Amino acid sequence: AIQLTQSPSSLSASVGDRVTITCRASQGISSALAWYQQKPGKPPKLLIYDASSLESGVPTGFSGSGSGTDFTLTISSLQPEDFATYYCQQFNSYPRSFGQGTKLEIK
């Protein structure tokens, strides 16, 4: 099974900051990676698919990059509504798996 390791596990930042979250796969997964945002008490929301494609309706301040084993999610300028937990998910092989999450908190 493919393991996904996110770093950092938690992050404190301020409104307006540029933030980068990393997801590393235990083996190559090409570009078969998605990113989700989850707020407390809510289901995850798809942000990015195919490593770098922005889901419809998601603000352009979100971007994804990477391929193979190393991926990043970048938020160019943090907005108050962006404080949440972020998960990566691979769909290169079964079982589908998620990273452990990165909690983004207000500094």
Next chain:
Amino acid sequence: QVQLQESGPGLVKPSETLSLTCTVSGGSISSYYWSWIRQPPGKGLEWIGYIYYSGSTNYNPSLKSRVTMSVDTSKNQFSLKVNSVTSADTAVYYCARGRAGEDWYFDLWGRGTLVTVSS
């Protein structure tokens, strides 16, 4: 627009069977892969498996021996059963749709339902 709604008991006794149903409204269950994903309180996400509208399935090996999924296209519903539950099965259970007829990633989620395993 298409919506998903999980339903089922919120409390299950240890060693018994957890049973949940996901109802698809505003659209057809056909031509999509439908997954179950769970999240223990305060923890991360775990993919349980999928069922295609035709009935084919793929389960996470970590749960495969205890999981059964089924689909009822006439009711636009699909279901999850997990038998021999323990406290480790306590979680919020989500149903989710695979994007564009594939099971790659999930573009639509239910609100989730908390299932607690306790005597």
